[in-house]
Amino acid sequence: MRRLLLALYLMALPATADVLQQFVARDGLTGQFTQRILSPEGAVLDQSSGDFKLLKPHFFWWHITAPDNQLMVAADNSLTQIDWDLEVTV
Template sequence: MASVKCWLLHQWKTDSNMIKTLFTLAALGLGLVIAPVHADQSATDQLSGQLQTLQQLQGRFSQTQYAEQSEQAVSTSTGRFRLLKPSYFAWEIETPDSQLIIADGEYLWHHDRDLETVTRRPVAGTDDMSPLQVLAGDSSLLGEKFEVSVTGKGRFRLEPTAGNPGFKELTLIFAADQIGGMEILDNLNQRLFIEFSEVDDQSSQAPADFRFVPPEDADLFYHEQ
């Protein structure tokens, strides 16, 4: 199985490295040149304004994981994603393996189709904001959770100021007022670069679209936290 971690939704406590690093660092193929940082309240306001316009999204993603201080890719994967505010998200890995991470408003599900396992955890019970929760959650809380800096045109760097979200830095990248990708640096200094494509913010979605029913032949693992 590919080895990428998943910080997307939250620190997913599973042995699957692929899922745990999903959102450890996302720089996508838009370049890694960091411009001078300007940190002030206006950066938080700008980012909050950008995120408030993203009420629903769907599209494709391509992600590449890099080891600490290395430009050699450890793993890559591609797939589709869907988002509906305030608390719904689906992240489906299509290659090289087949996995689904979905938040239905109450639970966070992880379906590993290759291993035929389903893991479920409650969404509530933490004040931390994972990278996916930054996109899909309440953008008015950004100033309470992160120090936000503008690092270049359309680039916002978020550094956690409280809690334990599982990453050191998160960079959101916008192009023409649309989300283009994410950059995440995890606590082990591993990097994940994610690029979004075919992004659609017009097609209607509903909470029912994020309902997940475990397959009858899957092994189920339910956790209370």
């Protein structure tokens, strides 16, 4: 759940005008990420990595590949989260 909230928070961060202009000119974007949770002292408490896809107008794919295997897909008005290690689909 913590990862889902972080993903939603990252999507809500304000983007610079340059990044927005680049995105508007494209149909979508893809990339890889590494997410780190740090203590107040700066020590790494948890880390995950994976890839994402954002396609216009209504598609978002967030795949965590390490340390576990989870997928979150938002398409149109639905959100699906799959955790293969826990064998859960929400």
